[in-house]
Amino acid sequence: MLGRKQLKGKGSGLKGGLFSGRRIGTGDLRTYEDLNKYRRAVSRRSKTILALSILGLILIFFAALMIGSYRLSVVEVVGMLLGTSDDPVGSYIVTEVRVPRILCCIAVGAALSASGLVMQSLFKNPMASPSVLGISSGAAFGASLALAFGVGGFLGRYMVPGMAFAFCFITMTAVYMLARTRYGVVSTTLLLAGVAIGAFFSGLVSLLQYVVNENVLSNIVYWTMGSFNNCGWESFQLAIFPVVAGLMIMLFNIKELNLVAAGEEQAVNMGVNIKKLRILMITATSLAVGGSVAISGVIGFVGLIVPHIFRMAVGPNHALLMPLCIFGGGIFMILMDTIAKSAFAMSLPVGVLTALIGAPFFIYVMRTKKKEIWD
Amino acid sequence: MLKTNMIMSVIAVAVLVVAAAGTYVILNSDEPEKKGLYKLDATVISVDMGKCSATPAVIVTLEDMYKAYYGDLVRNDLTLADARSDATFWSKYCEWTPIIESNPDGTFDVRVATNAKGTETKNIPVCDTAIILGTMYSETLYYLICTEYGTDVYSDESYSDQNIRDYMNKTVAGGMQYSYFERDNVDYMSNLIDAGSYIDIGVTSVQSLDAERLASALVEAKARTSGNVVYFASGTRISTSEHYNNNTGPCVATGTHYAFFSPSEIKEVFASVECIGLLMGFSEETVYGLIEDIQLRMYKVYYSVQEKTAKRTAEKAYWEGSSGKAVSSAMANVILEFLGFNNSLLDGAEHDVESLLVDRPAFLIFYTNDGRTSGEMMRENN
Numbered sequence: 001m002l003g004r005k006q007l008k009g010k011g012s013g014l015k016g017g018l019f020s021g022r023r024i025g026t027g028d029l030r031t032y033e034d035l036n037k038y039r040r041a042v043s044r045r046s047k048t049i050l051a052l053s054i055l056g057l058i059l060i061f062f063a064a065l066m067i068g069s070y071r072l073s074v075v076e077v078v079g080m081l082l083g084t085s086d087d088p089v090g091s092y093i094v095t096e097v098r099v100p101r102i103l104c105c106i107a108v109g110a111a112l113s114a115s116g117l118v119m120q121s122l123f124k125n126p127m128a129s130p131s132v133l134g135i136s137s138g139a140a141f142g143a144s145l146a147l148a149f150g151v152g153g154f155l156g157r158y159m160v161p162g163m164a165f166a167f168c169f170i171t172m173t174a175v176y177m178l179a180r181t182r183y184g185v186v187s188t189t190l191l192l193a194g195v196a197i198g199a200f201f202s203g204l205v206s207l208l209q210y211v212v213n214e215n216v217l218s219n220i221v222y223w224t225m226g227s228f229n230n231c232g233w234e235s236f237q238l239a240i241f242p243v244v245a246g247l248m249i250m251l252f253n254i255k256e257l258n259l260v261a262a263g264e265e266q267a268v269n270m271g272v273n274i275k276k277l278r279i280l281m282i283t284a285t286s287l288a289v290g291g292s293v294a295i296s297g298v299i300g301f302v303g304l305i306v307p308h309i310f311r312m313a314v315g316p317n318h319a320l321l322m323p324l325c326i327f328g329g330g331i332f333m334i335l336m337d338t339i340a341k342s343a344f345a346m347s348l349p350v351g352v353l354t355a356l357i358g359a360p361f362f363i364y365v366m367r368t369k370k371k372e373i374w375d
Numbered sequence: 376m377l378k379t380n381m382i383m384s385v386i387a388v389a390v391l392v393v394a395a396a397g398t399y400v401i402l403n404s405d406e407p408e409k410k411g412l413y414k415l416d417a418t419v420i421s422v423d424m425g426k427c428s429a430t431p432a433v434i435v436t437l438e439d440m441y442k443a444y445y446g447d448l449v450r451n452d453l454t455l456a457d458a459r460s461d462a463t464f465w466s467k468y469c470e471w472t473p474i475i476e477s478n479p480d481g482t483f484d485v486r487v488a489t490n491a492k493g494t495e496t497k498n499i500p501v502c503d504t505a506i507i508l509g510t511m512y513s514e515t516l517y518y519l520i521c522t523e524y525g526t527d528v529y530s531d532e533s534y535s536d537q538n539i540r541d542y543m544n545k546t547v548a549g550g551m552q553y554s555y556f557e558r559d560n561v562d563y564m565s566n567l568i569d570a571g572s573y574i575d576i577g578v579t580s581v582q583s584l585d586a587e588r589l590a591s592a593l594v595e596a597k598a599r600t601s602g603n604v605v606y607f608a609s610g611t612r613i614s615t616s617e618h619y620n621n622n623t624g625p626c627v628a629t630g631t632h633y634a635f636f637s638p639s640e641i642k643e644v645f646a647s648v649e650c651i652g653l654l655m656g657f658s659e660e661t662v663y664g665l666i667e668d669i670q671l672r673m674y675k676v677y678y679s680v681q682e683k684t685a686k687r688t689a690e691k692a693y694w695e696g697s698s699g700k701a702v703s704s705a706m707a708n709v710i711l712e713f714l715g716f717n718n719s720l721l722d723g724a725e726h727d728v729e730s731l732l733v734d735r736p737a738f739l740i741f742y743t744n745d746g747r748t749s750g751e752m753m754r755e756n757n
Contacts, residue, residue: 068587069585069587069588069591070587070590070591070594088628088629088630089590089594089628089629091628092590092624092625092627092628092629093587093590093628096586096624096628097586097587097590097624098587157616210700210724210725211723213703213704213723214703214704215490215611215612215614216614218580218582218612219582219614219615222580222582222583227583229583229584229585229586229621230582230615230617230618230621231617232586232617232620232621232624234616234617234620235617341585341587345575345577346552346577346578347577347578347583347585347588349583
């Protein structure tokens with residue numbers, strides 16, 4: 001039974017984000033009944049936000065279906081989705097170009113956002129994300145090896161995602177091993193290790209670009225900018241298995257992630273096997289990032305921006321944050337891709353746009369909201 | 376002590392006098408010291424990148440490069456019969472394997488080649504409109520229409536000829552980014568094609584193609600004609616199944632025909648000219664007339680090269696792209712070999728001034744669309 005003083009304490013794990021301060025009023029908690037009411041309110045609001053994000057994803061999915069260089073009305077798009085349209089070109093555009101492209105956006109956005117969240121919690125570092133820790137560069141090198149020399153050819157059509165996954169895993173393990181000390185993972189060392197390993201793999205990608213012929217070179221260059229232009233059903237099929245497998249592992253370990261985020265020592269006391277959790281999370285992140293990088297190339301900042309936006313909105317509870325990052329990541333990526341393909345005279349690589357928008361946004365967030373993010 | 380100071384002062388004054396004298400001599404020298412690659416005393420030329428691929432324009436590059444390095448042709452009175460009787464030349468550079476075959480019903484079987492799927496045969500009727508991604512195909516059409524009207528290519532006359540303008544605007548309905556033609560000085564396109572009616576698909580390469588934009592362009596092109604529309608692109612660059620699906624999907628959905636080419640030898644120019652010409656409805660007289668004209672001009676260059684290089688070790692040539700690296704394309708290698716050069720420096724690597732001074736290429740080739748200054752290209756600061 002919680003005592004009155006404990007309930008009034010400032011350090012309540014329930015404080016934060018949308019639920020902090022005046023909105024719900026943790027300061028008014030006096031009895032156990034108050035705490036239950038507070039929890040129910042949090043739960044209701046969490047469910048509402050989650051429902052809104054799912055609704056948002058559905059709405060933006062259909063909105064993105066309407067937007068493109070081939071003009072189609074809402075009625076026509078619905079007709080094409082239901083198979084009642086007699087316009088073969090429109091049907092092709094909707095069912096073979098736009099739908100798989102948007103699904104790829106959702107898969108990649110979800111994978112990168114959830115991976116960013118996991119890395120930030122696991123390494124207790126707000127700067128951690130697949131691109132900042134060099135994981136994307138590692139994946140880029142693996143995939144470039146496959147593209148340039150057919151390395152990993154025994155994997156057949158899974159050659160590129162397979163190599164991207166393998167190098168994600170190698171990079172993440174290397175960064176983690178370099179940053180680990182007997183006292184745990186040191187944040188600064190982790191970032192520096194990530195920067196160093198990322199630079200190393202970027203150097204190797206540059207070396208590959210230097211030695212390959214012009215055709216392979218333009219493939220690698222275009223691919224390292226990140227784009228959904230070549231994403232069809234085949235790409236979606238390639239990515240969906242590793243991405244879903246990675247996300248499932250993350251979702252099944254939400255409780256452990258919450259405990260680790262609160263402190264490794266407490267997590268160990270609560271029975272969390274930290275070593276096993278790290279291996280699981282590194283595997284999950286490698287699967288998710290490898291799968292996404294393999295179809296879309298390197299798209300930076302998604303794993304950094306999306307988790308921070310939602311952490312500011314709903315606080316640090318992974319039970320809510322993780323699904324929000326999955327749905328929100330999808331929404332963010334669809335938005336970015338729709339702008340990249342439709343807002344300019346030519347179709348821009350989406351990775352260029354996320355970097356252009358992501359970097360200043362992140363600086364803004366870091367300068368104005370850093371206290372809210374991690375308090 | 377005083378004596379030592381005096382000696383030091385004398386030495387210092389002597390050093391200053393020598394330095395001043397040296398500076399005076401250098402600054403007043405009639406011939407300034409050569410720097411960077413100018414030390415090679417090599418022949419330098421800038422060539423048009425678009426004329427170095429498997430298009431009829433490759434003959435312009437061959438002639439220009441020959442003239443820059445060797446000077447005038449040895450004989451200008453050679454005939455096609457002379458060319459045919461030179462078995463080495465004819466079999467190596469002129470005997471092509473056709474990629475198009477005519478059917479009794481008036482359609483053609485075209486061998487479409489991509490790196491992703493290899494060679495496929497497609498049945499294509501005569502087309503009157505094309506969406507073109509790449510300059511090779513539009514340049515071939517330009518040569519064909521100029522041949523038909525007896526006009527010199529790249530001449531002001533050809534740019535102001537209304538028949539040629541009408542043909543190019545109607546036939547080349549759209550394709551690669553229009554700004555590319557202006558940016559890279561593709562004069563025949565920017566002079567002849569009206570930007571307002573051109574259907575721009577916003578890319579310059581099949582790898583970055585947005586399938587939806589291509590589909591929209593094909594629909595618009597089909598709406599402009601009662602005939603057939605064909606999509607031309609580079610098969611060499613279609614290297615993954617994603618690229619293949621992206622490029623063929625819109626064609627299948629819109630009922631457009633497509634033909635992809637992967638030439639890597641000079642004689643494949645003739646296969647491309649034959650295929651594009653017949654497919655776009657040109658008469659055999661025009662198509663084979665153009666082919667024979669190129670073959671004869673090529674033979675004149677070839678004959679002269681053989682005469683000039685007889686009993687001589689082939690000199691090295693160095694061909695650099697705007698990235699600062701040696702080019703390594705198959706066509707560049709073939710062109711240098713045709714012109715009697717050692718092409719061992721065309722390895723795709725970056726060559727610094729030191730290695731080039733050691734290798735001593737006698738011929739330096741750059742592209743006209745290279746954004747660097749001539750000083751930068753010639754490493755003048757090294």
